[in-house]
Amino acid sequence: MNATYIEEQVSQLKNNILMQLHHRTLLQFTGQPIVEDGQLLYLLLPKLNGERWSAQHEKAATAVAMINAALHEHEQIDEQNATSKSQQLSVLAGDYYSGLYYTTLASIPDIQLIRNLSEAVAEVCECKTAMYEPKKRNLKEWLEVFRVIEAKTTEQFLKRFHFESYIDIANQGLLLTRFKRELNQYQELHQNNRFMGVLEQQKENAGMKYEQILRYQISDLSSNLIRSIKSSPFLLDEVKTIVLQYIESDIPEHQTMREG
């Protein structure tokens, strides 16, 4: 196994998902669904690491990526005045992808997985809504909220198929991806968002500029994750190399999203 093989696996799964989510009108008005390479990498990690992997695992991983495509699509809706045709179709795109992830899950068939993932989606929605609520949380609590938003569905997938040992890496990796994405977005657009508001209000971050806060978190998360990977007793060396390469790379431009 080498880097090319892993890239091919991620790309193959991504193409398959995009093909299943394809809808002519949605593509025209809302663009390609957001399917993140990072998430696919963490979903495929057990397979890449040589664990037993069946068609059922592949379908379930596909469904998890579809769930995230659905939720990401709804992040594209403006808080006010979402009246344009593309905004209206983004609402429907998210709902359409939700219907397709449900169809995929229903075909597996694994009722327990549907239940676990539905619980995860509900929890993700609760955490996303938390950013609009007045309730005060400390930085640790917010980091947990962001972790749930980014990683809960992947965690449920890994749990369901007894790949528990990969959960910690996926959690850290997906949270790191989010911070990197926020940094990229901020550097490009310099726009305020809820994520920024939440982080800037934390007393630990007092006196720091938003970019500094993000860089600090990225550095902290990266070093912890790198440590976890390097010391992992179960990851194959070539998998470690690839994941480390991914962690050190930047997130591609098209994978930014507004907030949430």
Next chain:
Amino acid sequence: MEKMKLKLLYADLQSDIRIIEKELEKALDSSSHYLNDASLHLLKAGGKRIRPVFVLLGAKFGQYDIHHIKNVAVPLELVHMASLVHDDVIDDSELRRGRPTVKAQWNNRVAMYTGDFIFAKALEYITKIESQKANEILSKTMVEICIGEIIQIEDKLHIEQNIRDYFRRIKRKTALLISSSCHLGAIASGCDEKVANHLKRFGYYVGMSFQIIDDILDLTASDKQLGKPAGSDLMQGNITLPVLLVKDDLEMRPLIDKALAGTMNENERQAFLKKIRQSDAIEESYYISNLYLQKALKEVDALPNNSAKKSLRDIALYMGKRKF
């Protein structure tokens, strides 16, 4: 008043409907203060709960046990509720059933999360019946409904569409979820396939008839009865059956074009409503709705005799003849 009349048609289901109401409240319980408020807000707004009613009536043709059947009835209502929350974002609606919408009370983003949350709860709930077939039916229905809504946006303002386009749209927009409600009730109660298919087709025909009536009423009922200006469908760019039937009328066409262009003033709206109400389009639309209704009643005739059969017939007739 109308809701009261409808409730009388399934009076013997009232205690079971109360169980469903309680379960809806339980299902939507959340650790999030906003999601709890939004969900409670939706529940309090009420609604006819027609989908759960169809599930329960469908189930009466099999082994009826409310504690089992609720596991299908509750998620169907949740799916419907989730779609309403998102529809209000699409339509930029401030009010629903006289109450501020979730998007108006909070914002679009909270409305998106609320809809996604309710949808997830629907899926979580339906897993209680451990039936792959139920999941397959509901998931396919969800996809078709979305396709229908996407088509509705595609077809907006396109006056040169035909009646088949309209039927294709309303089938997905309304008829499929009612059809699936009847079908899932039958499946969850273990009805034989033949009976389940009669119920499925019944729901489809009733749904078609219901939506046509809804589209007629948008033009014939008063602003007060509708709670919005009559003719709103057309002014929002949605071409319904009565409009399709008059679109080539030389007097009507300029008014239709103005409505679609968003330049219709109040006098013109009144003139348009007067003309279309006097045209044959309304009667023809009622005729087509009635054809679907008759097909629905034929499906009822084919069902085994029991008390639910009469309720299905009465509800179908009520839905086909309602005034607003």
